[in-house]
Amino acid sequence: MSRPVDQISDIIKxxxxxxxxxxxxxxxxxxxxxxxxxxxxxxxxxxxxxxLEINNQALWYCLVMFELENYAESEDFLSxxxxxxxxASNSKLLDYYRxxxxxxxxxxxxxxxxxxxxxxxxxxxxxxxFQELLRYKSVD
Numbered sequence: 001m002s003r004p005v006d007q008i009s010d011i012i013k014x015x016x017x018x019x020x021x022x023x024x025x026x027x028x029x030x031x032x033x034x035x036x037x038x039x040x041x042x043x044x045x046x047x048x049x050x051x052l053e054i055n056n057q058a059l060w061y062c063l064v065m066f067e068l069e070n071y072a073e074s075e076d077f078l079s080x081x082x083x084x085x086x087x088a089s090n091s092k093l094l095d096y097y098r099x100x101x102x103x104x105x106x107x108x109x110x111x112x113x114x115x116x117x118x119x120x121x122x123x124x125x126x127x128x129x130f131q132e133l134l135r136y137k138s139v140d
Contacts, residue, residue: 004117004129005136008058015111019060021052026092029084034064036110041103043067044096046084058136062123065116068107071100072114 002010011017015036022031022042029044030052045052045063052060074080077097081088088094108114122128 003132005058005132007117008061008133009136011111012057012061017057017061017111019057019064026096027086027090029086029093032060032064034107036107039106039110041107043103054134056134056136059133062116062118062133065114066120066123068100068104068114069116071097071104 018035020033020035022033024031024042026044028046030047031042031044032052034041034043043064045067047063051063070083071080074083077094078088080086080097081093086093104114116123118129118133122130126134
């Protein structure tokens with residue numbers, strides 16, 4: 001069985017995935033552009049631990065996947081806001097949330113599945129496979 005960091009590296013390479021920072025944000029969420037071949041989507045990231053300051057595509061891939069998983073697991077906009085401790089009265093966030101259904105399906109179709117490959121627990125505790133992910137350096 002492959003290590004999670006190798007699985008992430010493989011999918012990034014095989015699907016030509018790139019993730020770039022945007023200068024846009026809403027509330028405390030930083031926008032990134034997630035690209036697969038010629039398709040692009042804007043994804044808001046809760047970057048509480050400033051992981052977007054680390055130039056690491058594999059790490060950013062996980063952040064995007066966790067955000068998409070959070071969307072899929074939320075019952076509705078209000079539960080999504082509560083989970084992320086986001087101001088539900090922001091109309092830009094509501095518009096963004098409404099667009100996530102299509103974004104989620106398009107990304108899933110483009111890459112096969114929404115899978116961060118790193119467990120949520122390892123990510124939250126910054127242990128195990130997450131530590132290996134932090135040390136990961138792309139070899140192109």
